Amino acid sequence: MARRQFKLPDVGEGLTEGEILQWFVQVGDRVTTNQTLVEIETAKAAVELPSPYEGEVVELLAAVGDVIDVGAPIITIETEPDGAPSVPAPAAPSEPGAQAAQVGVAAAMGGADPEIAAGLIGGEAPGGRTAVLVGYGPRTTTAKRRPRRAVHESGHRPTPAPDPASEVLGGPLGTEGVKPTRYAGVEFGRLIEARESAHGGESVPARTIGVDEQGDAGRVTVLAKPPVRKLAKDMGVDLRSVTPTGPGGTITRADVAAAAGPAAVSLAGESRSSTAREERIAVKGVRKMTAQAMVASAFTAPHVTEFLTVDATRTMDFVEQLKRHPSMQGLKISPLLVVAKAVCLAARNTPEANATWDEAAQEIVLKRYVNLGIAAATPRGLLVPNIKDADSMSWPEMAVALNQLSATAREGRTSPADMAAGTITITNVGVFGVDSGTPIINPGESAILAFGAIRPMPWVVDGQIVPRQICTLALSFDHRIVDGATGSRFLVDVGRVIEDPITALIL
Amino acid sequence: MALAPEEPELVQLLTPEGELVEHPDYRVDFSDEELRGLYRDLALVRRIDAEATALQRQGELGIWASLLGQEAAQIGSGRAMGPNDHVFPTYREHGVAWCRGVDPLNLLGLFRGVDMGGWDPEEHHFHLYTIVIGAQTLHAVGYAMGLQRDGMVGDGGPELTGAAVAYFGDGATSQGDVNEAFIWASVFQAPVVFFCQNNQWAISEPLERQTRIPLYQRASGFGFPGVRVDGNDVLATYAVTQAALARAREGSGPTFIEAYTYRMGAHTTSDDPTRYRIAAEVEAWKLKDPIERLRSFLIRTGKADQDWFEALEEESNQLAKHIRAGCLDMPDPSPMTMFDHVYVDPHKPLANQREQFAAYLASFESTSEEHS
Structure with missing residues (x-):
């Protein structure tokens, strides 16, 4: 038996995490090498990952919607599912084997599945991993220094060039045993008085921050590494007020967190750099895509928004009738169905x-089909999946499609294909209880309809003020394609169907 | 724009449907075996590319630049070269490397980060991959001018004369280096072929943001001929490259070849082309696939039978396994190897540095390998 785990690779130079979009295999499935296992979404792309192993799926270690760190295992595969005797790693074919030996260099090490090596970069970055420009990013494991040999047999150990500054300030270490270091002209970790007197005040006076005698007037008693200082700054903690527990009297992250109190402690561990008064959230994934799409649309398509307030009372009645209709049993029916039909x-x-x-091409492409986008607030953020060929659907078909679309979005299973090739979009801002808005067109489309809340309002019918179910529609359109007259006609057509769904039969 | 219909000046000998067509200036005369050989090259190179892409997705390569869709441009030009012709590639010329006898594992080693390429450019007449966009065109012109000065230009034929071939893409034509290379090559009549694979996309920038005129027409402004060839037609690419090389070797100066092709995949594995180009464009180019057209030609004319294709499929599978195993078995480099190929001749300061670094490494109780 040989179980292998596939760890989430960095598929795009410097990515730190990926979200599981969908699994193509289940526990118990036999998989072959390079068979597609899973689709993930990273900050750069949605990517399908092929299996590095042949065998049987034993366990899926991540669920759809999970955001997984690069390097974390996502699936376990039994490579000898029949308990066959251990098969050696795929042997190199005999004739080209010699060529393979030419590749690369000396020192054999590692393999396909190396253990996590000690990190070289990073140290105590807030939240563990740090995104880097290229490469695989620093490991999350704590870096360990390799121990030096006690004696130098070779005698060749290079001696660091003497630092003029430390020459001037040379001498035995401070009584605390803390090795002094210089940073930005300030010497840390040693008393300076002796130094100044020894040199008769001729040397450049260096300010020193010592580790002793808490509260001694005029002396700052702080020893902390730069990342800890940053953390303290972010959390609004005065380091002078922190009790150090680290080696040599240094302040650790835990000390800072403890000093900040319980509320701040939880923040310290998150991948957001935050203070009590502000919170900073990294822009990535869907948020980033949304931002790019909205900027692209807002600054390329000249938007015009028109409003129309309509009486949706008959639509509400019609929805009630539909709910009782046998063809709609088990479906969630809302006025959105009528709006979708109307669009x-x-x-x-x-x-x-x-x-x-x-x-x-300097052309306008009129679509003879409607891929109807529905803006959806999902756990992943704003997504706009669309219903393909919505214009050819009957009322029940449309109801089923809307139900499926929202269920898929709610479960976070909306695939890139669901979101591709939309032709026009509805954003149902009414569900948030607002009346209207000026929506931004989904890139690649020419119009978007905002559908506001339906609420009882005074309305004039035949000269009388009566309570009716009123709703405001807002249509934003791309003025490069749609003129005021054209856009108004569209909006009025939608409004007519909502005012009287029977219009749908004759429009 | 990328869907522009074939223009009349496009040199084509094999249509996307696999029909041979005549051209007044270019023709090929291949035996059946040679035609099958070209097909084998195309198929195996595509398989190498697919396996490398999969290995990247499995975390075994840092990045991979796929040649999918550009096989014919690379195999056609690569197979047209003579023994003295010297290639200056970008980082995507896996098919040309194949033609020049470079082990594909050497290519993977570079993208796995275990070495800088590791093949001998002199042995294979194939320079190391150049990541800097367009820089290799200047190297190629310099090499070509060297050939001139070595007396390698004249009427001695491919065995006694040689040319340099600079590969680059449509995006690189906007680089200053490339335009300078054109000028030097033109003024000095350097024996160089500028082989531009116009794959329509410079990462996410479409061709219409690089040029207002077909790229090959730019050559006339620099003072040498330009020709556009169907880069998905291995026969036409071969014929056009062969003619340009002959012209260069005999001392008639440079030629610009625009191989009109399409990058079917992403720019690299770090790129997501669905964000900037439409699926319909990719679908349209699928119909012009460089391998399918030769396959249908071979089948229809009876030059290859089902058994032959099946044997090739098996060879392809074996090659993929070899690539995979070889990639996974690559040793990480020893830190000391960084001193090995910096200078042709050793010298004192380098020796000192090497000695000091060795002593530094020896000062640890364990090697980094043991430590991990």
């Missing part, structure tokens, strides 16, 4: 609202 019908009348601006 598809209006797009048929006004294809400019369901179009793409092709900058390269």
